[in-house]
Amino acid sequence: MDSSEPRRKRKRLLRQSTATAISPLLTVRSFLLCLCFLLFVYLLSFKIPIAPSSFRPVLVVSSFSLLSSSSSNGVESLPGVDRFLLPRIEGRVLFPDHILLLVRKNGLPVHEKLECVYPSRESQISAHVLSSDDYDQSRVIFRCPLPPGNSSAAAAAAASLRKVGGKPVVKGRRNQTAVVASWDSVVYAAALDGDSAVVFVKGLNLRRDRESSPRWFSCHFWLGKKMKEEDRRRVEVLQTRAVTAAQEVVRCQLPASIKDSPEEALGGRVTVGTMMTAPRGSRRVEEGRRFLFPSVAEVSRVESGGGGKQHGLCACTMVWNQAPALREWITYHAWLGVERWFIYDNNSDDAIEDVIYDPEMRNFNVTRHVWPWIKTQEAGFSHCALRAKSECDWVAFMDVDEFFYLPYSSPHYQFRKPGYASENALRDLVRNVSLSSPGTLGEIRTACHSYGPSGLDRPPAQGVMVGYTCRVKSPERHKSIVRPDAVDPTLLNVVHHFRLKKGFRFMDTPQGTAVINHYKYQVWEVFRAKFFRRVATYVADWTENQNEGSRDRAPGLGTEAIEPPNWRLQFCEVWDTGLRDFVLANFADSSTGFLPWETSPQYEQ
Template sequence: MKDHRRKSLHKGDPDVGFAPKGRSYGGDRLRASSLCKLAVVFGCLVLSVLTFSAFRLFGVSVHPVLVTPWQQSRTLNSISAAASGNAADLPAVHLHHQIPSPIALRRAVSSPDLVLLFVTLNASSLNPISSSDLLCLYFPPSSSSPNLSLRPVSSDLNQGILRCPLQPPGHLVSVGISAASSAPRPILPLQWDLLVYESLLDSADNSTIVFAKGLNLRPGRLSDPSRYDCVFGWDLSRPRFLITSAAITAAQEVIRCETPLSVLRRMANASPKLPPIMVSIRDRGGRGAHPILPSVAIAAATTAHSVLPSGSFAGISKLRQSEHRHQMCICTMLRNQARSLAEWIIYHGQIGVGQWFIYDNNSDDEIEDELSKLSEYNITRRVWPWVKSQEAGFAHCAVMARGSCDWVGFIDVDEFLFLPSPELTLDKILTNYTVKTPEIAELRTTCHTFGPSGQRTAPPEGVTTGYTCRTAAPERHKSIVRPAALSTSLVNVVHHFHLRSGLRYVNIDRSTMVVNHYKYQAWEVFKEKFYRRVATYVVDWQDEENAGSKDRAPGLGTRPVEPPDWPSRFCEVRDKGLRDRVLRIFADPSTRRLPWQRS
């Protein structure tokens, strides 16, 4: 009976027989149990070692990346060796969550010559952080340690933006602090040309306007909005928790949607303890397996004065408009034009402009310092880091200006409105169209293009008095529009907008008003246009793309080499009208110096 039990216990195991004499079955069982325990412990140790190795190997990213030779950008080449560091010089960086970093990295976007880092400073940090404290960190694929650190190109930390030299191909990016031993985990930057990059809540109807690249909509044309949805949520990677709203209009890079009621409530009762609401676009036509575009856009109201009403939302009211209005405002987009701002703003302030909206496209020439010297003027600077987005920026500006401006002119900082007749003023012209012809919503003004006028260096007295020779034939026009009269699609081709039904434009006679465009200045100034333009159609003049664009100089091509006859080019008509007006109004009677001349 005893042997039978043993056989039944080992049934099915041919290698197990009866226990030999002198050894009990209970002892075998105990030893087997001990061996099993040892095997389990040994297996756990092996698994721990493998897990730790895997963590070291894939701690940064588990995505396989093809590493290609590093093609440095011009931004990187322009940075001195002293600003960079090799692996031996890098500070010890810890990526562990247990060591809190005084700065958080939210997102990163790679553009043609920069990588934009969107950061949040830790408000509880004992020591304030400045851009001089920061380092751009670059991590090779599948590495938990950076192999390169560079100083930022520029920053707007008050708006959460750090601009770093372009990362090597396949590298992840993070941000470090010179005196700190911790850094946020590195991330792979999003691509600038497939991205939802801005959004705002329109105060006119509480709709949401979304700005996106990668939709490939035709320029200057309306598109079918039925294939698009706006998507709202705290985490756009979790489709089950997203709210969608159908598009109302679609054109160029602008999609307009109804804003869901729950989003309006959340914006009206915003709390710093809750994450912001992200906005993106879903393409119903399908974008492979990922119909929702990557996004860095946060749901935002139009202006600081645009406050949603609290209480009942049964019938959403319009956002409160700004109480003080200006008859004339100006919107511009620029990069590294700080030296030109004083003349441009002081002159236009004298002729009747009440507010300036400056969309700054990644300037690194101390523009904030220059604007601080013009504090008596009503200037709003908005960081607009997006490439090839002038039309979108102007659409954004038109909505932002509508609450405080009756008319808005869209001109560059090298363009000056000039009224040839001393009897006319900007106020009289705009009042005439506002009162007598309210169906006129856009004034198209002819441009006169000025050349170097014999100047070999930038004239210290400024462009309006330094350049006095222009081409005979006028170029394209620039527009002054009523922002409240624009089509809800916000379609524009930089120099004019689509208007609402029943409204129209008028061409302003050249004897009434023109735009003096100081386009072709002394070579040392003009050559800067060869690199990193903000214009819509030409990013870099040395690229062959859009070689026939009017943004280029006729006959100059794509080589940044000064032609021997450059100072005398584009000179067909001597025109001193604005020069004489400026000297009469602004020149100091004793010194003849102008208020914007540098000492």
């Protein structure tokens, strides 16, 4: 007994000392295991986001990988964190001559000097940003040149931004193998219209002048941005059927879950599915029956909303580098009664903002809408019809080289008072014409006279209306003033006119009542700019050897920007000084003879 007691004491002491030695080892081991687990979760989140939000145009299994990445991930949604994060590139679109980056704002200075950066095997390649702009309420756009010819396609797909010679200013996609969306196959815009969404798609390849069957198409909405915080681990993708399809526009019903509160779709991503030929860069879903287009589109609200229609007559146009022409076009038509202008800016780089927001233009209600999508004039006009619907009774869709002319009116002419046109004469004419067919008139068409260079070699100092006075004898085509709430749900148009809802009709304006002077063939230094690109979707560029005999081309003009012999004397069959004389009588300063728009740079001697 006496000898066993010391042995028991030694065993207890040994167990205690062993436990004491192991205890710190367990603590260190537990810490290391926890650290490894957290590191594993962190690395895993790059491949499988815990709060899925990055839908990219990459070739992966997920059908909604075709959507560009969103900024609404778990970290960025936390209050007070946004200001510490770099803005995120949400989409890249590859155009024939540049790359468009769509970037979440997050305080990004749009006009700061930045450069485009492309990764390469040896080192990064950089180039100056071509231009930048505010695109919508939440995003800005940057245009980057294509990387050098020996660069890989992956370099274009991974284009990013940084301060000149400095650090990155945006956060790119984590998956740098993502392919950039090609401009010939992409969903590029979407707008809320009542209980439906209007989606704009490049690559549908539908007929120019007719509606297509909507049964081939569907819309796919990602509503993760609107989900409750406790549901953020779940991405909600809802599919609805298309109700109309025409040209580049697909209209779809909103998901049933948000039909009573359509505003929940705002800011959400959307793409279009098709059961026709697979678009470039698309992904197959539904067991191979349907393909989804890559998408950079967010559902936006384009109507101003509230207050009812404020303007009797508005005007919509799409321009590229037409800043010098705007002052004359707006000032003159304001005198005739146009109250509101929607200027869709199609990648201008001629300081158009300086003209629109010049203090001398502050009395005109003009807004500029950035529209970076090339050769989409028909789609742009459809978009403008949606935008103007809540504000305007009537909208004139025309170019900035087109001017309404209301000649001297004899007593037997319809819809106008006898004599010369007075202020607001065009708006009064539209009202009188609409009253002649109450409730059924949806469009007023006016014939166009095409004017030539009129013997000039340089832009006329007093503007196009005074300078160009010789035209082609017969009218060419027409342009229209449209009642936006009478436009067919397809929004189908051929630039010159829209398809109307059933029950509505159009009317041709008698030429003695009104015509449009179209200064189509101006002096060569102005006209040759058209060779860069034409804005209409279904009209061949001047450099393309297509439709050479059509009215969309200049007779006798080839596919190269080479001035034809005697250009200044062409397209001159009738000398017509009617509008010139009217402008000088009503707009010239009585003491100096100057016209209001002569300060525009184009008209300086």
